Amino acid sequence: MAAGHNPHSLPRxxxxxxxxxxxxxxxxxxxxxxxxxxxxxxxxxxxxxxxxFRVRANAEILSPGGHRRGQPWLIFGWVVPIINFWFPKQIVDDIWSASSRVPYSCSTPGGRPG
Incomplete structure (x- = not known):
């Protein structure tokens, strides 16, 4: 404590x-x-x-059989515990691959083009 400083002497x-x-x-x-x-x-x-929902509908037209999850999972995938860690990403990955100009190959990690 500093010399001469008394905290109790301060005005309240x-x-x-x-x-x-x-x-x-x-x-x-x-x-x-x-x-x-x-x-x-x-x-x-x-x-x-x-x-x-709109981009999923477009992706289904572009790639009718290329989706791992059904349409109900577009909502349930966000709210079901534990599943919400990977289903939304899989859904968006499927939409991405369906709308991609370059077809994905399973030979690269993650199925993405090298």
Whole structure:
């Protein structure tokens, strides 16, 4: 401790109390921002799933038998525990390979062109 410094000798200040209107305004802004965040999150999820269904439909036209997972897994693959670690990637990989100009070969790691 520094010489001559006594922490108990410092003047004590009482914390300033915020007016109730300021607290209420802060709560309102916090609540509204949470609602806005949730709405944006839900809109993003819906937009992504609509996009995923559309690209999957296009991929099925381009490669009718080249998909490892059925259409229900486009949604269930994201929400089923444990499965959600690899099914979404497999679905997107199948879409990618169906829409690729270069056919994939199983001779390279991951079935991707060298």
């Amino acid at each position: 200040r009482r914390p300033r109390r915020a007016p109730a209107t300021e607290i209420d305004r802060g709560d309102l802004v916090y609540g509204l921002s949470g609602i806005l965040e949730t709405v944006v999150y839900v809109v993003a999820i819906v937009a992504f799933l609509v996009w995923l």
